[in-house]
Amino acid sequence: MADTNQRQWDYFNAMLTEGERALLHYMPTINELLEFACKQYRKLPVISDGRVTYTYEELYDRVAVRRGQLKKLGYQPGDHIAVFAPNTMDAMELYLAIVTGGYISVMMPASLVPQALAGLSKKFDIKGIFYDKSLEEKVPDFIEIRNTTEYVACEPQEPENVTKDTICSICMTGGTTGIPKGAVMTHGAMMRGAFNGCFITKGVLYNRYIAILPLSHIFGLVKGFLSVIYTGGLVFECRDVKRAIGMIPILKPTTLVLVPGMAEIIVNLSKLKGKAFSESLKMFIIGAAPVPPRLMQEIDALGIGVLAGYGLTEGANLTSGNKNVLENPDSMGMIYPEQMYKIVDGELRVKGDNLMQGYYNDAESTAAAFDEEGYLRTGDLVRMDENGLIYITGRIKNLMILANGENVSPEEIEEEFYKNDSIKDCLVKEMEMNGKNVIGIEILPYEPAVTGKTPDEIEEMFKQITADINRTLDTFKQVSKIVIRTEDFKRTPAMKIDRNQ
Numbered sequence: 001m002a003d004t005n006q007r008q009w010d011y012f013n014a015m016l017t018e019g020e021r022a023l024l025h026y027m028p029t030i031n032e033l034l035e036f037a038c039k040q041y042r043k044l045p046v047i048s049d050g051r052v053t054y055t056y057e058e059l060y061d062r063v064a065v066r067r068g069q070l071k072k073l074g075y076q077p078g079d080h081i082a083v084f085a086p087n088t089m090d091a092m093e094l095y096l097a098i099v100t101g102g103y104i105s106v107m108m109p110a111s112l113v114p115q116a117l118a119g120l121s122k123k124f125d126i127k128g129i130f131y132d133k134s135l136e137e138k139v140p141d142f143i144e145i146r147n148t149t150e151y152v153a154c155e156p157q158e159p160e161n162v163t164k165d166t167i168c169s170i171c172m173t174g175g176t177t178g179i180p181k182g183a184v185m186t187h188g189a190m191m192r193g194a195f196n197g198c199f200i201t202k203g204v205l206y207n208r209y210i211a212i213l214p215l216s217h218i219f220g221l222v223k224g225f226l227s228v229i230y231t232g233g234l235v236f237e238c239r240d241v242k243r244a245i246g247m248i249p250i251l252k253p254t255t256l257v258l259v260p261g262m263a264e265i266i267v268n269l270s271k272l273k274g275k276a277f278s279e280s281l282k283m284f285i286i287g288a289a290p291v292p293p294r295l296m297q298e299i300d301a302l303g304i305g306v307l308a309g310y311g312l313t314e315g316a317n318l319t320s321g322n323k324n325v326l327e328n329p330d331s332m333g334m335i336y337p338e339q340m341y342k343i344v345d346g347e348l349r350v351k352g353d354n355l356m357q358g359y360y361n362d363a364e365s366t367a368a369a370f371d372e373e374g375y376l377r378t379g380d381l382v383r384m385d386e387n388g389l390i391y392i393t394g395r396i397k398n399l400m401i402l403a404n405g406e407n408v409s410p411e412e413i414e415e416e417f418y419k420n421d422s423i424k425d426c427l428v429k430e431m432e433m434n435g436k437n438v439i440g441i442e443i444l445p446y447e448p449a450v451t452g453k454t455p456d457e458i459e460e461m462f463k464q465i466t467a468d469i470n471r472t473l474d475t476f477k478q479v480s481k482i483v484i485r486t487e488d489f490k491r492t493p494a495m496k497i498d499r500n501q
Contacts, residue, residue: 007388008337012199015323020204024230026195026338028164029187031100033194033229034060041232044206047089049237050251056232059093061156066097068154073128073145077102077160080125080170083149084108084117084139085132087211087238090149092225094130095215099168099187102160106170106182107216114138124170124182124360164188164353170360171218173313182360183218183313190222192354193316196336197227200255201323202282202305207255209235210244212262218317219287224257245269252280259288259495260295264424267298278302287311289496290392290414293329294421294446300326309333310392314369314376316354320390330415331389332382342375347396348382349375381409398499400430400439406476408439410499413477416469417441422449422461425489427497431481440481441466444489458484 013021023040027033037046038060045053054062075081081098083105085091091107098105106124108117110132118140121129128145131138139146162168168187172180198204209228213220228235236251238244244251245266256266263284270278283305291308299306309321310332322333335341339352355376358366370376381394394409401407410428417426424446431440443462450458462482470478490498 005337008334008339011323011334011388012321012337015199015201016204024195024198024204027191029162029166030096030168030191030226031159031162031187033191033226034063034096034100034159037229037232044232045234046229047092047235047237049089050247052089053234054089059096062093062151063096063100064156064158065154066093066151067101067157067159069152070097070101070103071157072154073147075101075103075128075145078104078167079127080104080106082106082108082121082124082126082129082143083215084110084112084129084135085149086110086134086240087215087220088132088149089237090130090132090151091215092211092235092237093151094149095221095225099190100159100162101157102162102166104167104170106172107214107221109172109214109216110135112138114140118142120172120180162187164191167357169221171221171313171356172216181362181365183356184358184360185316185356188353189316189355190226192338192352193218193222193311193318194226194230196316196318196321196354197223197285198230199321199323199336200231200283200285200307204231205233207231207233207282208251208253208280209233209255209257210247210251210253211235211238212241212244213257213259217288218313219257219259219311222317223285223287248280249273249277254280255283255285256281257285257287260286260291261289261491261495263291263299264295267295267302270302275302278304283307285309287317290411290418291325291329292418292424296325296329310380310390312378314356315350315352315378316356318354319350319378322389328389331385331391333390334388335390340375343382343384344371346381346383346393348378348380348390350378351375381411402439402476403437404476408477413439413441413473413479416472417443417465420465420469422446422465425497427489427499427501428479429499431483433481438480439478440483441479442483442485442489444485455484 041056046056046059081103083094129143130149169185170182213224215221281304286308306325308325311317311319320333320335341350379396382390384390394411399407413428425444427442430437490501
């Protein structure tokens with residue numbers, strides 16, 4: 001559907017001012033991004049730990065020194081180098097040094113246990129690792145080169161001559177069903193994702209962020225870091241999410257990149273502590289999981305804008321964006337420009353320079369990920385309205401095949417329940433009832449909606465809600481069994497509900 005590209009540009013360009021559109025343009029390599037940012041934003045602050053702050057000019061020079069260290073350690077272009085650390089200033093500098101030096105970065109979650117770190121290091125052929133001192137005991141001894149993330153004075157090294165097609169990162173997928181796969185990403189793909197992340201209303205330039213989402217997560221790396229550099233922003237490091245959220249009144253971020261669960265925590269703290277807690281915030285960028293309409297309305301009531309969207313690791317995170325979430329709360333927005341897309345048997349498939357090269361050392365999974373025309377099979381079931389806005393209706397792998405042969409998407413049913421303000425989270429799946437498999441739902445209530453009610457009253461309340469929703473559903477999609485949860489769902493590292501529970 002390449003003929004819709006102008007409509008896509010019009011949709012997203014309307015979010016920017018004329019000056020912002022003139023300044024921001026797609027750059028095919030991270031090396032060019034760093035050069036651009038140093039020249040355009042030279043004296044502005046870019047990274048900080050709350051005590052020490054570096055300007056874009058200083059960051060540029062420090063990255064050159066870190067490239068010098070990489071060369072001194074004996075790394076060769078193309079080597080796989082891991083960074084195992086929280087979202088520190090050191091980790092940010094090292095990522096930029098690795099990819100601009102022609103090496104391949106693998107950002108490892110700081111939460112990994114030693115066995116998982118060792119397994120991933122072997123899987124991704126890690127030549128060397130930079131680790132935060134607090135994580136030293138987890139680092140496997142078989143990795144050839146091991147160093148802390150601390151800055152070491154060395155002779156500065158010029159960036160490598162890379163191109164749009166040079167591989168720069170191996171980004172881990174969610175790994176909800178086992179060991180994560182590694183999406184092989186080029187400079188061009190990462191930069192397309194970072195450029196897409198520049199489309200923000202309420203002013204895109206010079207915002208202040210806290211790096212709450214880990215750099216090992218594609219959303220945190222692309223939108224929470226590279227897009228910040230693109231737009232002259234300042235990002236504070238984050239060693240501990242809970243502490244970082246508590247620092248919001250002190251650090252005064254204007255924009256935060258979040259998953260819905262984190263956004264809800266901030267909203268609740270704002271209600272508890274008063275407007276002063278969140279008065280600096282102008283915008284929440286929310287992704288990785290559905291955003292309940294209730295939460296969007298609560299964020300809006302605080303005077304904070306909300307942008308939501310849809311993406312996946314294999315597509316450099318930002319596939320579509322919704323600039324009008326209050327008008328279209330169920331939509332994932334419009335596909336970003338310069339992507340072709342098609343819908344085959346309900347599945348969204350995309351093609352463009354934002355896509356991965358494939359999964360590292362996994363030819364079988366790579367072949368299965370693309371169709372015969374080179375489109376990525378997203379695995380997501382969608383519908384599209386007359387305005388070009390997409391709506392996720394489910395995941396192919398999650399389809400429930402009923403005894404009568406009907407295919408039912410649990411996400412499609414969950415979407416109806418999320419419209420009710422009494423529901424914080426829910427999970428639709430097959431359950432056993434009276435010796436038969438039926439469609440059931442686990443519901444995590446929104447606490448204020450059930451406060452003061454007895455368990456029997458809560459149960460009756462959700463039975464009535466379910467009965468009302470069932471009347472809007474086809475008979476074969478109706479929910480027969482309800483389970484009321486008193487504790488949160490088990491979640492993936494991306495904070496999505498783990499469907500295997």
